[in-house]
Amino acid sequence: MLAEFDLIRRYFTPGGTAGAESRGMTLGVGDDASLLLPRSGHELAVSVDTSVVDVHFPGDAPARALGHRALAVAVSDLAAMGARGRFCWMALTLDAQRLADEHAAEAWLAGYARGFMDGCARWETALAGGDVTSGRLAISVTVMGEVPAGQALRRSGARVGDVVAVTGALGGGAGGLELWQRGERDLDHPLLRRYLLPEPALEAGMALRGLASSAMDISDGLLADLGHIRCASGVDAVLKVDALPLADGLGAALGADEARRAALSGGDDYELLVTLPPANLARAQQALEAAGIALTAIGRCVAPGEGQNAAEILETATGGRRGWQHFTSPDPAPTEPPR
Amino acid sequence: MLAEFDLIRRYFTPGGTAGAESRGMTLGVGDDASLLLPRSGHELAVSVDTSVVDVHFPGDAPARALGHRALAVAVSDLAAMGARGRFCWMALTLDAQRLADEHAAEAWLAGYARGFMDGCARWETALAGGDVTSGRLAISVTVMGEVPAGQALRRSGARVGDVVAVTGALGGGAGGLELWQRGERDLDHPLLRRYLLPEPALEAGMALRGLASSAMDISDGLLADLGHIRCASGVDAVLKVDALPLADGLGAALGADEARRAALSGGDDYELLVTLPPANLARAQQALEAAGIALTAIGRCVAPGEGQNAAEILETATGGRRGWQHFTSPDPAPTEPPR
Numbered sequence: 001m002l003a004e005f006d007l008i009r010r011y012f013t014p015g016g017t018a019g020a021e022s023r024g025m026t027l028g029v030g031d032d033a034s035l036l037l038p039r040s041g042h043e044l045a046v047s048v049d050t051s052v053v054d055v056h057f058p059g060d061a062p063a064r065a066l067g068h069r070a071l072a073v074a075v076s077d078l079a080a081m082g083a084r085g086r087f088c089w090m091a092l093t094l095d096a097q098r099l100a101d102e103h104a105a106e107a108w109l110a111g112y113a114r115g116f117m118d119g120c121a122r123w124e125t126a127l128a129g130g131d132v133t134s135g136r137l138a139i140s141v142t143v144m145g146e147v148p149a150g151q152a153l154r155r156s157g158a159r160v161g162d163v164v165a166v167t168g169a170l171g172g173g174a175g176g177l178e179l180w181q182r183g184e185r186d187l188d189h190p191l192l193r194r195y196l197l198p199e200p201a202l203e204a205g206m207a208l209r210g211l212a213s214s215a216m217d218i219s220d221g222l223l224a225d226l227g228h229i230r231c232a233s234g235v236d237a238v239l240k241v242d243a244l245p246l247a248d249g250l251g252a253a254l255g256a257d258e259a260r261r262a263a264l265s266g267g268d269d270y271e272l273l274v275t276l277p278p279a280n281l282a283r284a285q286q287a288l289e290a291a292g293i294a295l296t297a298i299g300r301c302v303a304p305g306e307g308q309n310a311a312e313i314l315e316t317a318t319g320g321r322r323g324w325q326h327f328t329s330p331d332p333a334p335t336e337p338p339r
Numbered sequence: 340m341l342a343e344f345d346l347i348r349r350y351f352t353p354g355g356t357a358g359a360e361s362r363g364m365t366l367g368v369g370d371d372a373s374l375l376l377p378r379s380g381h382e383l384a385v386s387v388d389t390s391v392v393d394v395h396f397p398g399d400a401p402a403r404a405l406g407h408r409a410l411a412v413a414v415s416d417l418a419a420m421g422a423r424g425r426f427c428w429m430a431l432t433l434d435a436q437r438l439a440d441e442h443a444a445e446a447w448l449a450g451y452a453r454g455f456m457d458g459c460a461r462w463e464t465a466l467a468g469g470d471v472t473s474g475r476l477a478i479s480v481t482v483m484g485e486v487p488a489g490q491a492l493r494r495s496g497a498r499v500g501d502v503v504a505v506t507g508a509l510g511g512g513a514g515g516l517e518l519w520q521r522g523e524r525d526l527d528h529p530l531l532r533r534y535l536l537p538e539p540a541l542e543a544g545m546a547l548r549g550l551a552s553s554a555m556d557i558s559d560g561l562l563a564d565l566g567h568i569r570c571a572s573g574v575d576a577v578l579k580v581d582a583l584p585l586a587d588g589l590g591a592a593l594g595a596d597e598a599r600r601a602a603l604s605g606g607d608d609y610e611l612l613v614t615l616p617p618a619n620l621a622r623a624q625q626a627l628e629a630a631g632i633a634l635t636a637i638g639r640c641v642a643p644g645e646g647q648n649a650a651e652i653l654e655t656a657t658g659g660r661r662g663w664q665h666f667t668s669p670d671p672a673p674t675e676p677p678r
Binding site for chain 2: 026027030031032033034035036037038040043044045046047048049050052053055056077078080081083087089090091093128129130131133134135136138140142143144145147149152154155156215216217232
């Protein structure tokens, strides 16, 4: 494996830390640990995400997409906190068989590194270290972001009466996976891009500081992720399914019913799911519009249990109950007790 | 997998963050990211280490040892920087087949969690978050430590004339692996403990701040790791092989030749390899003795190329050249250019 390790050093060491010292990295790749000098008055947001071959991505996906995607899904957690990217650490487990052919290995690593390092530059998240091992192809990325102290967006701040909203459009991740499985390989296809080259909503998250009452990124699907906010915040929620912003071309690719299901449960969208006091909605929409990002109201937070009657409560607003559905979380995932 | 995820929450959420808020964690497990408020005047040391089944540990090793070991090898990198432990993030990839039997899965996870969480408490490294996925059993642990600004021990500070020294004793990791492969299963066997339940040299690292000129932990074997210091510092080195402190029982278990080879190249020892100005050696030994840790001089840094003649230079000190050997690094791993 030594030759591969040399390749890694060649592809990942240079450039990854450009400008990093001015942002507080006092020692980068190549020692037992990297050293950082954090800015005072800021909290650090830290998260780790693992991507495993054939679980989180197809084994035959382009190497560049894997590099991009492994970092993007981790950076997306920083976006969900309203944080700015700072540093990342990459734990890369390489499949020795995949690297047996030196030329193929070099091409694969070059593509993977390009995707990863382009993401580092794009999301201002300098590579500060890592570990390369052999095993089954998997990538664990630890990201560190920065947010002014006390201003991070949490899952626990939603209140009864708050609007539920999402950035961008939904269902593209699941739609892209479906297309990939059908054999589509054109990375310029907008749905495939959504799945393989997702873009973390960093700008949106920062713009929503002080406006949103809670936030998280949509990785497991809107309903499952809304369950996390409901549980952490101790609220229930009703959604207007007809209001869900669908990814361009999703209906044409999947049909209307599957498109809606993809938007509700498909996952891999990496948009932000937020709640806001109604008074903040217009201001938040204006703030995001400046960055070219849509923010769409899709529902409302209600008191626990009231969701059962929400269709009646809200049907006058839509002229019929068909469009409103109440969702009890299928898996509220009580990592924090309701407050 | 949902049931397993609930188990994870049960085993890892409580207790892991006890006292963490007072140490600067403002938001722990259960949101998109954890939030930390670092202390001013301190640098953060961050490192990630991946342990893969059948690569870094045997698949049939006790679950508790795996939890302990996965954290220990990461914390060892903090020790090598002279840092104090603060926080960790655990990316755990679980083998679904291993967890098919619910009772066996519960027992395995309980043991694993006990090993990991006991380590968190022991090394004051609070679990701040993580990710659980399915795939082939692997654990990536990101650790964050703290060191007074400017006082971290680096690989690049060794100077010609410095003493080369190691903490504790060597060869125990390789000896333990050999015993495990022979069928030894008593975790109280000192060599097996060295391999499966290594103890990061945190106290030693902190005590050596201001005394050592360079440091790293011995994970890949003394010779390979010395190559990293030589390359980063731009020095050569000569070792007195007869001076290597061997782990208790190593010679009896492996024979004299294999014991020496284990100490030189075996890896998995997680002792510290340091260089010091000769004037600091006695003070460093006294400082470590207070913590019950031996610090043994095993060689000296020489100018690049001088190592070739080192045997002649030094033989007068030992009465013969047999005990001295010069080692050109088998893989200098130039992650940093020599200075």
